Amino acid sequence: MKPLLIPLEKGKFYHVFNRGNNGDNLFYNSGNYEFFLRRLDFYLSNYIDLFSYCLLPNHFHLLIRVKGSDALHLKDAKHLSNKYDPVSLAFLKFFTSYSKAINKQQKRHGSLFENPFKRILVNNTKYFTYLVFYIHANPQIHGICDDFRMYPWSSYERILKKITQQNSEKTRF
Template structure:
């Protein structure tokens, strides 16, 4: 699979999973640390439009604020820092993620909206959980009044406002898992 070249000011679906589908998060602390490291290494280099951390994979919807080389290096540093800490915690060695993080560039606004929906609905489709309550998804950040690092105003505008954002998430979205299978 040829990797999509990352371009400044473009949107991407960034995702990866554990080697052979292994767990990349064993507990909530791992997921919290992953988000902390994401912020530490990438906060000023990307804008986050959505994320979801599942036990054996993760999804990010981002826009690049810097050139490809800077962002790619920051992602490498971020993922390496997470893997080192994870491996040390569970007394493990070696690679944790599949070779390279995958990236797909949405080709239009409609695809970007469907991608955000897909990412937020991941807990429902993979685990049968209520996506609205899932702690390690950015959905909560969009519906709360708390200060957040996700691009809340921009995403809500993309969906036509807060009410429509919620409405779109609560529709029967089975087509998302059929048409947009990213794992």
Template sequence: MRQLETIKLDQYYHIYNRGINSENLFYSEDNYRHFLKLYKKYIYPIAETFAWCLLKNHFHLLIKIKNEEEICKTFSINSDKATKKPSQQFSNLFNAYAQAINKKYNRHGSLFEAPFKRKQIKNEKYLKNLILYIHNNPIQHNFVEKLSSYKWSSYNSIISEKKTLIERKKVIDYFNDKQNLIDTHQQKIDTESIDEWLKI
């Protein structure tokens, strides 16, 4: 089992996890909405979000942790505390969501596999491939046949004109323009190489 990376400031990460023993994380639409509400509360203050997808028993997030100055300013803390803030905020998110699910469904114990998984992204090629990988997850798991039919991912937010907290312009720029982004998402992607990369 590989050692989990320390979350560093000003770096890109793929954050992902699943339910403990592959149990479901989301049982109803309200659950998805509540997770996203908590995500907005805990994660947007410490990270830019480029892509996300929530599925029944797992999730994927593509983020860039903000820099030291931004985090210090947001939370009115010193630099020593800033380095620990991202991990703390993710723990707060997962703990708050698990508590809500346990209370709502009268369950006990852990909800997520622990600790949550993270993989630093060090080049643009993998960043682009991960955007495609994350958005195509519902198709890979046979939930839908069209990306736009799945409502619990960032894909529709990126291709729409509606207000969003997603880094829409930056994501589109990686694909040159919106039409190329849409066209590229329709092509078959190499999920095996991404899966293997995540295991390293």
């Protein structure tokens, strides 16, 4: 099996990424970014925990952990072929839904995403830590912005808010 086509196994962390077919844009306006995140939640929240993300005009990065319950995967078992694990199938449904909406909006047809989507197993803490930085720094790395901390389509600010809230709750009397 090709390294980028590994099955998404429960309890494991993965760097999931993809780009627009032929390097084309995936996002054309702010509503597209918001819609992508809503669709991601709708199709995948039963299957994954999302740790960090960054959405760029022509590609995206996700750091996920596949949820560990067998029950979450049984509902899709009847639709599976030998080609897809249940989480990959949920991703494909998500990509199809998003692609149909963008194709309609942009009056285009055909594949929006490269196929197959890429995934790399995150098997140690050092790589996990690096990925959190790399995913958030991506807009700056690609010259989209001067300071990745100001980029609106990543989880950077959401993570900081969560940490700040947790710290303030610890200091309450």
